[in-house]
Each structure stands twice: as C-alpha cells, then as structure tokens.
Amino acid sequence: MVMADKSDSITFLGTGGARFMVTSQILASGGLWLSLSGTEILVDPGPGCIVQAARRKLKPEKLAAIIVSHRHLDHSADVNIMVEAMSRGGLRRQGRLFAPADALEAEPIIFSYLKGYLESIEVLAEGKSYSVGDVSFTTPVRHIHQVETYGMVFRARHTFSYIADSRYFDGLCRSYGGELLVINVVRLEANHPYDHLSVPDAGHIIKELKPKMAILTHFGMTVWRARPWQVAERLSQETGVTVIAARDGMKFDLAQLD
Numbered sequence: 001m002v003m004a005d006k007s008d009s010i011t012f013l014g015t016g017g018a019r020f021m022v023t024s025q026i027l028a029s030g031g032l033w034l035s036l037s038g039t040e041i042l043v044d045p046g047p048g049c050i051v052q053a054a055r056r057k058l059k060p061e062k063l064a065a066i067i068v069s070h071r072h073l074d075h076s077a078d079v080n081i082m083v084e085a086m087s088r089g090g091l092r093r094q095g096r097l098f099a100p101a102d103a104l105e106a107e108p109i110i111f112s113y114l115k116g117y118l119e120s121i122e123v124l125a126e127g128k129s130y131s132v133g134d135v136s137f138t139t140p141v142r143h144i145h146q147v148e149t150y151g152m153v154f155r156a157r158h159t160f161s162y163i164a165d166s167r168y169f170d171g172l173c174r175s176y177g178g179e180l181l182v183i184n185v186v187r188l189e190a191n192h193p194y195d196h197l198s199v200p201d202a203g204h205i206i207k208e209l210k211p212k213m214a215i216l217t218h219f220g221m222t223v224w225r226a227r228p229w230q231v232a233e234r235l236s237q238e239t240g241v242t243v244i245a246a247r248d249g250m251k252f253d254l255a256q257l258d
Helices: 018-026 049-055 077-085 197-208 222-225 227-238
Strands: 009-014 029-036 039-043 063-067 096-100 120-124 129-132 135-137 153-157 159-163 180-184 213-215 242-245 251-254
Touching: 009 049, 018 222, 029 049, 049 077, 063 077, 120 129, 180 197, 197 213, 197 227, 213 227, 222 227, 227 242
Parallel strands: 039 063, 063 096, 096 120, 159 180, 180 213, 213 242
Antiparallel strands: 009 029, 009 251, 029 039, 129 135, 135 153, 153 159
16 A cells, blocks of 8 residues: 555554464564654554564654553563664653553563653553544553553544454443454454454454444464454455455555545
C-alpha cells in the first residue's frame, strides 16, 4: 500500500505474539506505530521494535508517546531503547510513557535513569481518558489477563480500537467500537486455558461491533500454522466485515475507512 506521508496510518512492526512465536521470531514482535493527525505514537514495543523501526525508516525522535498495554515482554521488552531513541540519548526530554501501575511499580519496565529523559510518565487505569497532541484515547476496561492490562480506543480523524491481550469476557464488546478493530488473536481454538483471545472470540467481537474493517494481529503458533490470511478470509465470510491478517511491516492507511 503506497500512501502520502501525511496520511493517518498504522504500521505493524510485528505480528507475532506469545512466548514461542516471540522467542523464535518467525514473526516479528515490535508493536504498532501510529501516525495520527501529525502525531507519532508507539504502542507495545516488544522485542526487536528498534530494529523493525529502523528497517521501516521510522524515526523514534519524532515520537510523542509510547503506550504499553501491559508488562509482558512481548509488549514491553524494547521500551527502554525506544525511550533512549525518542529522547536522542537523553539530549532532550521528549515524549510521554503510558503504562499500567503494575508495570511502573515493584518491577518497573523502565530503567530509573531513563525516567528523566521523558516529559512525563502517566498511569493507565480503567475508564480513563488521555490525550497526546490532537489524538485522544481511552482505556475503557481492565482486561482479564495475568497482569494489569488495557486496550485502547483512539480518536483522531478516525476512531479505532486496539483490543490487547485478554480472555474473552461479557463486558469486552461493549467497551470497544469504532470504524476499525485491531485485535490480538493468539489462539486458534476457543477451548484453551490461557488468558488470550481466540479466532472464534475475534469472530464474535466483529459480529457484535460491526466495524467497517478489522485487522487481526499478534498471532501465536496455532494461528500461524492455520495461515492467518486464510483465517481472516473465513472470518470475512462469516461476519460480513472485511477482515485482514496483518503482515510484518504492513502500513495500513486509515483513509481506506472513508
């Protein structure tokens, strides 16, 4: 997809999720780079984020914020190097870090010496609203996961939801919405003991919320073996919504939602 630099976009710096996929790096795990209304935001900088950003010619010094949905390594491992890069090695204070309380307290994901490189550190909490430049976002509900975890609803020129790691629960669907859903889909089948969404869960969410489009990402091994692009095609047929399987390095132009 070729688009103008000023268009609002989501770049997938990785589409792999969960321990075995991330440690094998069959798929990259660098998170999401958002370019919205002239504001650059990094979400969930997992292992290899700095490498993937450099490969895509994305400039960390242009970032206004880094948002971490939760403390697990596949979402936070590169937060320190990205803060270092965002602040030009501490030569100037730049950017804000947003993360849940348990990612900042007993075992913080951010090194102490790097905290002074940031303009601020802000705690994510259920039902709260935040803004970065001309972008606003909410963390509508705490997810069911092993650690404190939040997804986000972003509002700029378009409204879209990032549904981070979670077990499916009754309040999940009513907490999210927008023209686009980006859903972390780690598991292929629903009958598993883990606090992660499965393909059937994603199908249910898409049917309930009826976005214009949905993008699947953060694939575990079971989804990868099932060929994510085929999974997405099947969900498109089942839901009547265009569903895409993200690819490493894919840049999605939000103008496609118009």
